[in-house]
Amino acid sequence: MIKVNDLYVEYQVNKGFLGGKQTIHAVNGVNLEIKKGEILALAGESGCGKSTLAKAILQLEPIKSGEIISDTKGQMIFQNPYASLNPKMKIGEILREPLEINTDYSKQKITEIVKEKIKLVGLDENCLELYPHEFSGGQRQRIAIARALMLNPEFILADEPVSALDVSIQAQIINLLKELKENFGLTFLLITHDMSVIKYLADRTAVMYLGEIVEIGKTADIFANPLHPYTKALLGAVPQINKKDKKILLKGDLPSPADLPKGCKFHTRCPKVMEKCKTCHPDEIGSSHVVKCFLYNSVL
Numbered sequence: 294m295i296k297v298n299d300l301y302v303e304y305q306v307n308k309g310f311l312g313g314k315q316t317i318h319a320v321n322g323v324n325l326e327i328k329k330g331e332i333l334a335l336a337g338e339s340g341c342g343k344s345t346l347a348k349a350i351l352q353l354e355p356i357k358s359g360e361i362i363s364d365t366k367g368q369m370i371f372q373n374p375y376a377s378l379n380p381k382m383k384i385g386e387i388l389r390e391p392l393e394i395n396t397d398y399s400k401q402k403i404t405e406i407v408k409e410k411i412k413l414v415g416l417d418e419n420c421l422e423l424y425p426h427e428f429s430g431g432q433r434q435r436i437a438i439a440r441a442l443m444l445n446p447e448f449i450l451a452d453e454p455v456s457a458l459d460v461s462i463q464a465q466i467i468n469l470l471k472e473l474k475e476n477f478g479l480t481f482l483l484i485t486h487d488m489s490v491i492k493y494l495a496d497r498t499a500v501m502y503l504g505e506i507v508e509i510g511k512t513a514d515i516f517a518n519p520l521h522p523y524t525k526a527l528l529g530a531v532p533q534i535n536k537k538d539k540k541i542l543l544k545g546d547l548p549s550p551a552d553l554p555k556g557c558k559f560h561t562r563c564p565k566v567m568e569k570c571k572t573c574h575p576d577e578i579g580s581s582h583v584v585k586c587f588l589y590n591s592v593l
């Protein structure tokens with residue numbers, strides 16, 4: 294459905310007190326395929342380039358080089374359902390808007406579609422006359438999901454869709470996303486730092502570090518047999534992973550994407566670092582389970 298080849302995205306930011314500009318290397322040579330009907334998760338720490346990559350895939354971010362081949366248009370579900378709904382508009386108006394702008398459907402047809410979508414996300418049509426502030430966080434996220442569905446997209450980018458919600462209602466939204474995928478064959482790119490959410494929802498998982506995908510494979514394989522030291526560190530933070538040999542504690546902060554380390558970008562924090570990691574960049578190894586690390590020097 295979507296193929297990304299050797300993608301680079303960078304942008305300029307102000308240096309602050311020092312004056313002048315600096316270049317942020319947000320996405321650095323990403324190759325990725327998103328298959329129809331799957332949930333592909335992008336995992337990694339805040340600032341690792343997940344959101345920039347996802348926005349570039351939706352053509353919301355200009356690219357420096359590489360290519361994105363896509364036969365579909367996507368919609369986006371944002372992290373914060375408090376900020377993503379216009380507080381001055383009734384829910385019915387919010388949901389009608391995409392159809393009024395993008396189609397020539399009659400008012401009656403738009404009303405029918407709005408009622409259908411609001412039921413689909415588990416809400417009553419009476420809520421169409423209410424304003425966003427009259428709903429809980431979980432209900433607002435359901436409304437945001439309904440809005441994303443209005444134009445029948447095949448592909449949805451969900452950027453940290455539950456991280457702004459109470460833990461007690463996160464599971465409801467996660468289950469709703471799973472139902473939408475299973476019942477309508479929707480394809481999702483799921484961005485999250487929460488490995489528990491990934492384990493439950495995602496068919497495949499890509500782990501990002503400083504704008505690179507360092508490991509990608511089926512979620513079951515990544516959790517059962519993580520290869521990259523960074524993936525092991527991320528999984529070490531998930532309480533249910535208790536095999537001692539897989540626990541790696543992540544030390545130090547993520548280096549600045551304005552000043553990328555040479556060689557393997559993880560070498561400044563890697564407990565397995567070798568001399569060559571400091572100067573040479575590892576290639577991708579493997580086919581269905583792919584890793585970029587010198588610890589693996591043959592096809593997996």
Ligand code: SF4
Nearest residue numbers: 557560563570586587
């Ligand atoms: Fe660690 Fe070297 Fe592998 Fe990078 S290439 S993850 S520094 S062992």
